[in-house]
Amino acid sequence: MRTKAVAERSRKNASPFLYRRTSFIAYGGDPRFSTCLFVPAAIRQICVYVHGTYRDAAFYRDQLTDFAIRNQVLLVCPLFPAGLIEPWDVDNYKLLRFHEIRYDLVLLGMLEEISQRYAVSADRFMLGGFSGGAQFAHRFAYFHAERLSALSLAAPGRVTLLNDRLDWWSGLRDAERLFGRAIDIPALRALPIQLLVGANDDDDITIAEDDPGWTPGANQAGATRRERLDSLYRQYQRIGCDANLEVIANCGHEWTPLREATIRFFEASLLAAG
Template identity: 45%
Template sequence: MPPLAGRYDVGATTVYAARRDPRFSYCLYVPDALGRGQTPGDIVAVVHGSPRTFMDFRDRFGDFAERHNVVIVSPLFPVGLDDDAKGDDYKYLSRGGIRYDHVLLDIVAEVRQRFSLHAPRFGLFGFSGGAQFVNRFLLLQPDSLWAASLGAPGSVTVVDDSRDWWVGTRDIEACFGAPLDREALRRVPVQLLVGSDDLETDEITHREGGRFWMTDANSAGRSRPQRLETLHRSLALAGVSVTHQVMQGAGHDAAPAIEHAKPFLAAQLLEHRRSAQVTLSL
């Protein structure tokens, strides 16, 4: 492993420009043992919502990183690319010639190379707008993941071949160059989280003339809990192992979602590592 540049590259790190596209950046939490090159580790990527509090997301997963010896990768998808004044494009993965799923894959590959990590897949968590990203990343890149956790997405994409992207998956190959890999999708355990009091609808209601308006844009339900229930049914029908948890008394708050995500990700990480050991022994 190449030597680290300094103390800001272990623990809660500085912010790095993505090598392949420096319009994007990321920060890390590197557990002490891994930073000293002592043990192998895995990666969990955590994706911010619209406020872009990406360093806070990283910090809230610091204890998880130390306990389970994983590198936390927290990307920043900035506002203002391709005249995206509200910064929503990343949630839908492709706009203005940018493939946001590929941006994350490139960042993860960069981190993997930096720390000589050999695990080909990673865990993924997102809240609100970040959960929209995770929802759609899961559909496009399931082979890259060992687990996905989504907290309170405002809009969802369901497995539905009767509706076009982004509402459904009918034209996913035309949009992204590859069909939906249902077999790989079924191999990814998924957790869905939403607060019982997360009932505001104004921000998440699509209106005709909006940047992402399309027919049936609001068909999954009015509120986040309703939309997440629709996504739950869709994934279950597709054969995905999916858990759906309503956090009683919680509003639209990332903190409880993160705390509920940690046990799920820990359990799936353990299973992922067990499977990797079995594969190596064969």
């Protein structure tokens, strides 16, 4: 592992495109994946925000840059490209496992590289995502809650309930076998969780049984994103999680109206951490 002194020397010789609003940077552990960052002059903590199906990672980085500057946050927006292995696939990262790829471990590897490059701790970080990114984020938290200081979930379409009678991804019955670790319920309870959805995000997204994404229990949480997020919220409440559900007026399935609530939540988390 590189020392902090080596990281400092590398910083002095680095391209300016690797600071502040960066270009996309390949992940050394698997260059199929990359990140775009905002790197402030002083760094207090890392915040990861994960794109939805359109994979507009730079959009979220740019929308959260003012927050990052104000709070000395290194902002990490990974890019998980579509069409890997299966040319028509767009959902790969959302369920954490896809063929031989473990997307949760890809993210942790990215953060280890970033930690070394910028001499900042990645032991704990804030995590958020919109739509498909929120699918990834809540599933990541099931296996790595101890690494998170805050979790913001904005309008996920398919949710994994805390149900040990159904297999992954609708439930958790075989999750320990698939991922090699059990869900850490005490760590999940200790994690501040924000759930966000637009009041008008009410399209029917029922998954048909002939859909490649269907699995038994796929529609157990409801037919719309609002219904599904409410089901997830009630489950989090049932096990004693520190969770809060916000329904944003005059908002459909879109992120921009959710931006201010997202930032307020992350800033409150930073304030609570001291």
